[in-house]
Amino acid sequence: MSVEKPSKGTGVQFSLRYKLLIGFTLIFSLVFAVAYYWFYQYSTTMAMNRIHDDLHDTLKGALAGIDGDEFESLVQEAQPDESGVPSQDERYNKHQDWLMTIYNIEPRAYNTYTYVKGSQTDEVLWVGDNYRVILPDVSTKFLESYIRTPDSLIMEGFIGETINMEIYQDPWGEHVSAYGPIRNSKDLSVGALGIDFRAEYVRQVQAGIRNSMVLSFVMAYAALFALVYLVSRYLTSPITRLTVAAERVGEGDYEQDFTSLTQDKVKDEIDVLASSFASMVDKVYQRELTLRRQVEELRIEIDETKRRSQVSEIVETDFFRDLQAKADHMRTRRGIQLNDQGES
Numbered sequence: 544m545s546v547e548k549p550s551k552g553t554g555v556q557f558s559l560r561y562k563l564l565i566g567f568t569l570i571f572s573l574v575f576a577v578a579y580y581w582f583y584q585y586s587t588t589m590a591m592n593r594i595h596d597d598l599h600d601t602l603k604g605a606l607a608g609i610d611g612d613e614f615e616s617l618v619q620e621a622q623p624d625e626s627g628v629p630s631q632d633e634r635y636n637k638h639q640d641w642l643m644t645i646y647n648i649e650p651r652a653y654n655t656y657t658y659v660k661g662s663q664t665d666e667v668l669w670v671g672d673n674y675r676v677i678l679p680d681v682s683t684k685f686l687e688s689y690i691r692t693p694d695s696l697i698m699e700g701f702i703g704e705t706i707n708m709e710i711y712q713d714p715w716g717e718h719v720s721a722y723g724p725i726r727n728s729k730d731l732s733v734g735a736l737g738i739d740f741r742a743e744y745v746r747q748v749q750a751g752i753r754n755s756m757v758l759s760f761v762m763a764y765a766a767l768f769a770l771v772y773l774v775s776r777y778l779t780s781p782i783t784r785l786t787v788a789a790e791r792v793g794e795g796d797y798e799q800d801f802t803s804l805t806q807d808k809v810k811d812e813i814d815v816l817a818s819s820f821a822s823m824v825d826k827v828y829q830r831e832l833t834l835r836r837q838v839e840e841l842r843i844e845i846d847e848t849k850r851r852s853q854v855s856e857i858v859e860t861d862f863f864r865d866l867q868a869k870a871d872h873m874r875t876r877r878g879i880q881l882n883d884q885g886e887s
Contacts (some may be wrong), residue, residue: 700735
C-alpha cells in the first residue's frame with residue numbers, strides 16, 4: 544500500500560499565530576460591536592429616561608406654583624403697554640418671577656412659558672415667557688399668536704401632562720419639551736405650561752455616552768488584542784519548534800531533543816503530541832537501523848549469488864570445457880613422462 548504524500552503546492556504560507564490572531568480579532572470585533580451597540584442603546588435610554596423624569600418633576604413643580612384663578616384673571620384683564628407686556632400688572636410680574644425661579648432652579652429648562660388657546664385651530668397665545676428676561680430680542684409678546692408646528696405636542700398641554708422626547712424644531716430652535724394644564728379652583732383647564740430642554744443638551748448627553756464608551760472599548764480592545772497576541776505566541780511556539788524538529792528529522796537528523804516541548808506537571812495536547820512524535824521518531828530510527836542491516840546482509844547475499852552465477856556461466860562454456868580437457872590431457876602426458884623417466 545502506497546502512502547500519498549501531501550503536496551506542498553504553490554500556496555502562500557501563513558503562520559498559525561497570525562491565523563489565531565486574526566480569528567480572535569474578528570470574533571472580538573463582532574462581540575465588541577454588539578456589546579458597544581447594546582451598551583450605547585442602554586446608556587442612551589437610561590439617560591433619556593433620566594431627562595424625561597427631570598422634565599416631569601420640573602413640570603409638576605412649576606405647575607404647583609401657578610395659581611390657576613390668578614392666571615385666568617391675568618389673561619382676561621391684563622393689558623400690554625408699549626413694551627408689549629403688562630409690565631405694570633403685579634399679577635404678570637409675579638408670574639414672570641415664578642418662571643424665572645423655575646429657570647434658576649433647573650437651568651436645563653432654558654425656556655419656560657405659559658399659553659392659552661387661540662381662536663384658530665392649532666393657535667396658542669403666549670402669556671408668560673422667561674425669554675422676555677434672558678433673551679428679550681427673540682422673546683414673545685403678551686398674548687402674541689403662534690401656530691404650532693406639525694411635530695409639536697403643545698396643544699396636548701391643555702389636556703394633561705405630556706412629555707415629548709422626540710427632538711423637534713420650531714422658530715426658537717430644537718427641543719425636547721414637556722407640557723401640562725394650568726387648572727383653576729374648579730379644576731378646569733384655563734391654560735398650559737411648557738418647558739423646553741435644548742436638543743443640544745440631549746445630544747451632548749448622547750455624545751458623552753458615546754465618547755466615554757468608545758474610549759473604554761478602545762482601551763479594552765487594545766488590551767485584549769495584546770493578550771491574544773501573547774497567548775497565540777505562547778500556544779504556537781511549541782508547534783513552531785516541533786515543526787523545525789520534524790524538518791530536521793525528515794533530513795535524517797534523529798538527534799532531536801523533544802523534552803523541551805513537554806511540561807512535567809500540567810500536560811496538554813501539545814505535550815502529548817511532542818511525546819508521541821518523540822516516540823515515533825525513535826521507532827522510525829530503530830526501524831531504519833534494522834533496515835540498513837537487512838539491506839547490508841541482502842547486498843552481501845546478492846554479491847555472493849552474483850559471483851557464483853558468474854563462475855557457473857564461465858564453467859559451463861565450451862571454451863572452458865575445451866580448456867579443461869586440454870589441461871587434463873597435459874597432466875596425463877606429464878604423468879606418463881615422469882613414469883618413463885623413473886623406469887630408465
